[in-house]
Amino acid sequence: MALPLPSPDAQAASDALSNQLRAAIREAGGWLSFARFMELALYAPRLGYYAGGAHKFGAAGDFVTAPELTPLFAQAVAVQVAQGMAGSAPQVLEAGGGSGRLAADLLLALEARGALPDTYAILEVSGELAARQRDTIAAAAPHLLPRVHWLDRLPERWRGVVLGNEVLDAMPVQLVRWSDTGPQERGVALAEDGRFAFADRPAAGALAAGAARLAGDYGIAPGYLSEINLAAEAWMGEWGRRLEAGLVLLFDYGFPGREYYHPDRRAGTLMCHYRHHAHPDPFFLPGLQDITAHVDFTAMAEAAFTGGLDVLGYTGQAAFLYNCGLLDALAALPDENARLRATGAVHKLTSPAEMGELFKVLACGKGLAEPLVGFARHDRLAAL
16 A cells, blocks of 8 residues: 655654664664654654644544544533533543544533533643644634643542543553463564564563463463553553542543454554554654554453542443434534534444444543443443
């Protein structure tokens, strides 16, 4: 598959990041964990994919997220967010705010419901994206911008709702290949011509222990390659310590552990996105493409529970949105033309062949007494 060529400026930026990555490999003794390679490719200051200036979201970017499709997504999510705030505190923290579209639409939807948060925090490590988010909110809901502030690290304590759409899949993953001699961690080295190349070495520490446990739980055979996301597990566990009361609500693509490590998925789930093309090469144009892996929701739920959170719900995106009144919001649009325009987006959000089944919703929390409306029907907690 021929991928589009970058502009000269974009190519120069990618070359500069590639040189940084080569230097990091040499400084590490010739071998860098894939998790560290992925972290630098995505988040290196000024040059990483999420730290650079290129558009990531929407038709002009590399992929389209649910909030970009239609405001109806945020209107449905607002139902669950309002319930979470009512059971804890009138605050929302969105992790990884993307273009700012979800924040803008969600604030307007909560205002329409009479459930505006006192504070809407956006946890964002990219200054470029934070500026874009501010512009989006200022254009769509200028009167609500004073409620919004930005964070560059997790708050020490939080009460209210924590919301994340496609956050976990962007956290750096370890690559593991199971072998006859034990689990091997797949990292990145340099070939003789200076190109990036995969190289394996025996896994150690928490990664080795996790890989051994997965092999026992799911019967993983030698030759199998997949991912373990220790960073995402740690992130989930941290909310157990930091959340005093409230809801953690996460949307992402992935599977329960038994499906994630299915025998037929022998090459893992690692995927890259570049100008609406999906391909498997993480070494292509570093800094200009997204690198992601699907989410093991069993691991996320276990990490949350071990950290001190209650696991409150797990279901497909379609079921969650239906439970939260997505079709009612569609029917309430003011005229037939608006409904027709929105129908295609609703189909993409909910169709099993599109985002409806691949994307899942996980809810964890603390101190919430009422059952969550988004999981009233078709809750799949037992599948975890």
